[in-house]
Amino acid sequence: xxxxxxxxxxxxxxxxxxxxxxxxxxxxxxxxxxxxxxxxxxxxxxxxxxxxxxxxxxxxxxxxxxxxxxxxxxxxxxxxxxxxxxxxxxxxxxxxxxxxxxxxxxxxxxxxxxxxxxxxxxxxxxxxxxxxxxxxxxxxxxxxxxxxxxxxxxxxxxxxxxxxxxxxxxxxxxxxxxxxxxxxxxxxxxxxxxxxxxxxxxxxxxxxxxxxxxxxxxxxxx
Amino acid sequence: xxxxxxxxxxxxxxxxxxxxxxxxxxxxxxxxxxxxxxxxxxxxxxxxxxxxxxxxxxxxxxxxxxxxxxxxxxxxxxxxxxxxxxxxxxxxxxxxxxxxxxxxxxxxxxxxxxxxxxxxxxxxxxxxxxxxxxxxxxxxxxxxxxxxx
Numbered sequence: 001x002x003x004x005x006x007x008x009x010x011x012x013x014x015x016x017x018x019x020x021x022x023x024x025x026x027x028x029x030x031x032x033x034x035x036x037x038x039x040x041x042x043x044x045x046x047x048x049x050x051x052x053x054x055x056x057x058x059x060x061x062x063x064x065x066x067x068x069x070x071x072x073x074x075x076x077x078x079x080x081x082x083x084x085x086x087x088x089x090x091x092x093x094x095x096x097x098x099x100x101x102x103x104x105x106x107x108x109x110x111x112x113x114x115x116x117x118x119x120x121x122x123x124x125x126x127x128x129x130x131x132x133x134x135x136x137x138x139x140x141x142x143x144x145x146x147x148x149x150x151x152x153x154x155x156x157x158x159x160x161x162x163x164x165x166x167x168x169x170x171x172x173x174x175x176x177x178x179x180x181x182x183x184x185x186x187x188x189x190x191x192x193x194x195x196x197x198x199x200x201x202x203x204x205x206x207x208x209x210x211x212x213x214x215x216x217x218x219x220x221x222x
Numbered sequence: 223x224x225x226x227x228x229x230x231x232x233x234x235x236x237x238x239x240x241x242x243x244x245x246x247x248x249x250x251x252x253x254x255x256x257x258x259x260x261x262x263x264x265x266x267x268x269x270x271x272x273x274x275x276x277x278x279x280x281x282x283x284x285x286x287x288x289x290x291x292x293x294x295x296x297x298x299x300x301x302x303x304x305x306x307x308x309x310x311x312x313x314x315x316x317x318x319x320x321x322x323x324x325x326x327x328x329x330x331x332x333x334x335x336x337x338x339x340x341x342x343x344x345x346x347x348x349x350x351x352x353x354x355x356x357x358x359x360x361x362x363x364x365x366x367x368x369x370x371x
Contacts, residue, residue, distance in 0.1 A: 036270050036306040043255050043263060089301065118305050140248045140309045143255065 026150055027051040031061045031086035031098065032116070037139070041085065041116075044146045053081075058093030058101075061086065067105050081111055083153050085137075088117035088124065096128055103132045112153055116141055225367035232358040239355070244348050249311030265356055271310045275345055278303045282338055286331070296334060297326040303341070314344045 028050050030041045038054045045052045055061050062068040065081065084102060088095040095115045102108045112134040117124070125136045134152075137145055223231075239245045256263040278299050285296045304319035318341040325333030362368075 034274075034302065034305055034309070036267060036274055036309050039267050039270055040252070040255075040309055043260065043267075046259075047255055047257070091298075118308055139305065140251070140311075142251055 025049060025051055026082045026153060027053070027080055028083045028085060029061060029064065029081045030054040031056075031058060031084070031090070031095070033057060033087065033090040037087065041141060041146075044141065044143055047143065048146055048150050050150065058086070058090055058095070058098035061098055062093075062101060065102070065105070065108055067101055067108070081108065083149065084108075084111055084113045085149075086113065086115060087139075088115050088128070089119070096124070096131065099128060099131050099133055112149075114149060223361075223365070225362060225365045228358060228362045228365060229367060232355070232362065235355060235358060239351055243313050243317075244351055246311045246313040248309065252310060268310055268352055268356075271306050271312070272349055274306055275303060275315075279338075279342055279345065282341075286334055286338060291329075291331060291334075293326050293329050293334075297323055300326060300341075312345075312348045315341060315348055318344050 026049075028045050030038065030045065030052055032038045032041065032054070033056050035056075038056065042052045042054050053064060055064055059068065061084070063070070066079065086095040086098055095117070099113050099115065102111065102113055109132075113132065114135045114137055115128045115133045116137045116139050118139040120138060128136055135149070236245075240249075252264050252267060260266075281299050282296060282303075285292060285299065300319050300322045304316055304323065307313075307315035307319065318337055322334065322337035322341060325337055
């Protein structure tokens with residue numbers, strides 16, 4: 001298994017075009033029904049010199065991307081979105097449902113989608129990752145999380161982060177309102193497992209392996 | 223009071239708020255995001271939080287006042303409040319929300335009502351304290367000092 005850096009050095013031509021347009025400025029579409037969270041994520045992204053479009057629902061996101069069936073996607077050739085970050089729990093359309101629609105589209109299926117949630121429900125995380133989400137971020141989202149994402153999208157950064165794994169481990173158990181029994185959540189990691197500090201050897205997490213291999217497959221292509 | 227004294231006061235007050243659990247590291251994260259492009263960022267986000275929370279607290283009071291309480295609705299509001307309080311680092315509010323959601327799941331009316339009172343109380347406390355903090359910052363700026371980072 002190759003190291004994280006090598007895995008992520010793959011860059012599809014599409015990505016290069018999209019980044020190269022304006023001095024490597026990333027365009028991120030942020031989707032969150034919370035006004036407070038939208039403001040914070042917008043600031044986080046702007047701090048990292050990203051262009052941000054923030055919308056308050058999955059439906060608006062689809063409208064923006066031209067995936068709502070109202071317009072043809074022909075006019076959206078110029079719409080470059082490098083990364084989509086969406087909250088999971090939203091009224092109307094959840095982040096998961098939005099993810100599915102994006103992955104079903106030809107225009108945006110290669111665009112990385114990140115799900116954000118304050119709830120660490122294992123089944124939910126796995127479902128999203130299996131549907132093709134790049135990552136599942138725990139809220140509140142930090143600058144380091146977004147920095148890592150930006151590096152990843154631009155090719156060359158690490159998807160995996162010790163802090164994220166540790167945080168997830170630490171924050172399991174904290175509230176019963178997550179609605180599930182505490183269990184170590186090992187985020188599917190596309191980097192060399194040996195290099196990763198994830199120590200979960202929980203074989204009862206069946207979805208971890210398929211998700212990992214799916215992501216590994218994506219990362220090794222091209 | 224001179225700038226140095228005000229700054230010391232602000233420093234001590236902020237430290238106290240962290241120590242007493244009113245604020246957590248997420249608030250620090252917001253402070254770190256503030257820059258010359260957006261010098262009022264923290265005040266703006268926190269103001270959004272205040273408005274949003276007041277709305278949610280009203281909705282909660284209404285929802286819990288019904289003959290047949292829709293606990294899913296109550297839970298949805300609490301979830302939102304928990305989320306936004308977490309996003310600005312209002313730790314004590316967030317913690318009450320956690321307990322509140324558990325009562326929702328148990329459909330425990332008394333528990334919910336108790337939590338509503340508690341969350342209102344914690345919200346008003348943190349609002350008060352943040353307003354004091356922002357006031358100190360304003361005084362520092364007015365006295366010619368630069369905002370402490």
